Amino acid sequence: MLERKTVFPNVIELNFQAGHVIGCNVYLVFDSEEWILIDIGYEESVEEIVELIRELDFPLSKCKTLVATHADVDHGQGLALAKRLLKTTVSAHPKAAKLLAAGDKLRTFAEIEAQNIHLEMPSVETEFIIDEGASIEVGNLSLEVWSTPGHADSQLAFRLGDLLFSGDNIYRDGCVGAIDAHHGSDIPNFIRSLQRIRNSDVKWLLPSHGPIFRKDSEMLDRTIERLTGYLHMADFGTCAVDWPLMDEWEEEIADGKLPE
Numbered sequence: 140m141l142e143r144k145t146v147f148p149n150v151i152e153l154n155f156q157a158g159h160v161i162g163c164n165v166y167l168v169f170d171s172e173e174w175i176l177i178d179i180g181y182e183e184s185v186e187e188i189v190e191l192i193r194e195l196d197f198p199l200s201k202c203k204t205l206v207a208t209h210a211d212v213d214h215g216q217g218l219a220l221a222k223r224l225l226k227t228t229v230s231a232h233p234k235a236a237k238l239l240a241a242g243d244k245l246r247t248f249a250e251i252e253a254q255n256i257h258l259e260m261p262s263v264e265t266e267f268i269i270d271e272g273a274s275i276e277v278g279n280l281s282l283e284v285w286s287t288p289g290h291a292d293s294q295l296a297f298r299l300g301d302l303l304f305s306g307d308n309i310y311r312d313g314c315v316g317a318i319d320a321h322h323g324s325d326i327p328n329f330i331r332s333l334q335r336i337r338n339s340d341v342k343w344l345l346p347s348h349g350p351i352f353r354k355d356s357e358m359l360d361r362t363i364e365r366l367t368g369y370l371h372m373a374d375f376g377t378c379a380v381d382w383p384l385m386d387e388w389e390e391e392i393a394d395g396k397l398p399e
């Protein structure tokens with residue numbers, strides 16, 4: 140049996156547990172024998188993850204559910220296989236459930252033709268549809284479900300006491316999950332989700348990529364300010380709400396203004 144390297148009481152992160160990077164962060168939340176996983180990652184890592192969980196002496200039959208923070212390929216490609224191996228269920232936001240059932244490659248970033256990225260996205264059914272206000276019970280623990288759209292319209296976060304499993308909302312360096320119109324990203328919603336996290340009294344953010352970190356309101360303010368700028372910039376195309384340069388241009392054309 141391996142020694143459990145809990146990052147917080149009742150929480151293990153499986154990359155940290157393994158001592159090497161497996162993929163996206165995979166959180167195992169447990170209470171006595173019952174446990175859940177928050178995200179699973181790519182299919183190729185599933186067997187290593189299941190073996191690790193076995194060595195940590197968690198009964199494989201006690202996996203209550205596999206929770207998807209959203210449907211992206213790097214978080215959910217392994218769901219179908221893990222569900223089969225563990226004989227368990229999947230919990231996801233209604234919009235993620237739709238993409239997972241369809242095995243949608245475009246909206247999950249499995250297929251990015253312009254970058255020669257062609258990944259499989261095995262279809263998987265969701266047994267438990269979860270959304271804002273729902274809770275996930277694990278033993279005597281209760282995780283509160285937050286809908287935090289922005290990176291994806293199905294992005295969820297999960298609160299457990301002082302901890303927020305924050306998905307792709309924010310990383311330690313102030314970066315955020317990719318903003319991409321094809322992916323259902325929405326900058327005004329993203330800003331609202333970040334403000335909610337900023338204004339909450341959670342102490343720790345447990346992101347889906349990179350290290351766990353203490354919630355830092357100043358860092359969140361800087362990120363919110365950056366995204367607020369994007370609202371009026373061309374950088375993210377149709378994700379902007381306007382582009383003031385176009386108004387200036389219109390006036391300058393009408394005035395016949397020459398370059399200066």
Ligand SMILES: [Zn+2]
Pocket residue numbers: 163211213214307316347348
């Ligand atoms: Zn991600």
